[in-house]
Amino acid sequence: MYDHHTFSSAEEVDQLFRHYHIDRKVTHAEKLSGTTSGVVWKAVTQSGEAYIVKQDHPEQLEAVQQFLDTHKNSKLLPDVLFAAEDRSCFAYVFIEGTTHFNRGLKREWMAVLIRELLHSYQPHQNLRAGAWVPHSQESWKAFNLAGIEEARSNIGDALSSEDHEQVMEQAEKLFEDNLAGVEQFFLHGDTGVHNFVFDKSALIGVIDPSPMIGPLLYDFLYAFCSSPDDIDMETLEYCAAFLEQGKADISRLWEETLIQLYCRIGICIKHHPHDLPGYLQAWEEWKNESSQQGERERWNA
Incomplete structure (x- = not known):
């Protein structure tokens, strides 16, 4: 499980992807800064696809996931790739711009x-x-x-x-x-x-x-x-x-x-x-x- 653990490398993010059966090898991971709480990583796969991996308090991530699921028909919101069973983290498609x-x-x-x-x-x-x-x-x-x-x-x-x-x-x-x-x-x-x-x-x-x-x-x-x-x-x-x-x-x-x-x-x-x-x-x-x-x-x- 990945609760209460902050990732420190691309290898750890790749392990997370494999844990959730995402067949896309992560070759690069960059920790992003921001004004919001939690930890945010940008993960890039071998094929060039990019994703955001976010760690935060389970209650906050549950609310975010629920919001994205509720409004999944919106063309502006990112698609969720996976969410941890313990709600300690989730990943979604990175929007380039x-x-x-x-x-x-x-x-x-x-x-x-x-x-x-x-x-x-x-x-x-x-x-x-x-x-x-x-x-x-x-x-x-x-x-x-x-x-x-x-x-x-x-x-x-x-x-x-x-x-x-x-x-x-x-x-x-x-x-x-x-x-x-x-x-x-x-x-x-x-x-x-x-x-x-x-x-x-x-x-x-x-x-x-x-x-x-x-x-x-x-x-x-x-x-x-x-x-x-x-x-x-x-x-x-x-x-x-x-x-x-x-x-x-x-x-x-x-x-x-x-x-x-x-x-x-x-x-x-x-x-x-x-x-x-x-x-x-x-x-x-x-x-x-x-x-x-x-x-x-x-x-x-």
């Missing part, structure tokens, strides 16, 4: 994401209270407030205390009913450009899910805010028009985008600081557009 960069227009890759992944989501039935995977907060409201506080600790003085208070008040209002009556889905949970694979500026793959239960709008807006370009009302409305399920009215979209954008700035400062100037510009523009829209709505009321 670039992540984060050379991604083309946001409205183009967002349309592909919606059509090829979000439309494959199925409603998650018979939810129990607090059934967020892998998050343990007692409610959707608590989950979002915790995310805002975590973002604040990373943001520091990059944004004002007034900005933080505005986001907290908005979240308190939007999630007060904990999504009562809102359909919930088995989500990817980390739909950011750092987990998107592009080829010639076209979105061809989505990797590294952090599965959880929640509204489809969460994955949609997480993706929308995951790069600092084109975070504007026009692009948001254009992309939202492709949604066939998990829809929300424009007012709700605008308000939730402000929350997601704030949280994304916290992630940016921690993991992608080179994107910060673009996000700070997007933040000011979004606040201004949101304020103008609020004035228009009050005028038309």
Whole structure:
């Protein structure tokens, strides 16, 4: 068995393949770095095929495998090669391309994401209270407030205390009913450009899910805010028009985008600081557009 053991060589990864009756000799294995937990290897076989081998906590890997199995009809998700009986590791087909960069227009890759992944989501039935995977907060409201506080600790003085208070008040209002009556889905949970694979500026793959239960709008807006370009009302409305399920009215979209954008700035400062100037510009523009829209709505009321 391979639980509680971290691979250290191509030979050990090859032994794992043979253990699961994969008749493809591993000749090279490279340990990859990332921001997620666990250990990740890229294994290349003698015939040139490439696979990702991932080791992590069994509960996390079980959730990832379940997500990939549930949405196996999506053209963007990798095919699972095998999974360990003890859920200590699993392997899937490596998707060749670039992540984060050379991604083309946001409205183009967002349309592909919606059509090829979000439309494959199925409603998650018979939810129990607090059934967020892998998050343990007692409610959707608590989950979002915790995310805002975590973002604040990373943001520091990059944004004002007034900005933080505005986001907290908005979240308190939007999630007060904990999504009562809102359909919930088995989500990817980390739909950011750092987990998107592009080829010639076209979105061809989505990797590294952090599965959880929640509204489809969460994955949609997480993706929308995951790069600092084109975070504007026009692009948001254009992309939202492709949604066939998990829809929300424009007012709700605008308000939730402000929350997601704030949280994304916290992630940016921690993991992608080179994107910060673009996000700070997007933040000011979004606040201004949101304020103008609020004035228009009050005028038309």
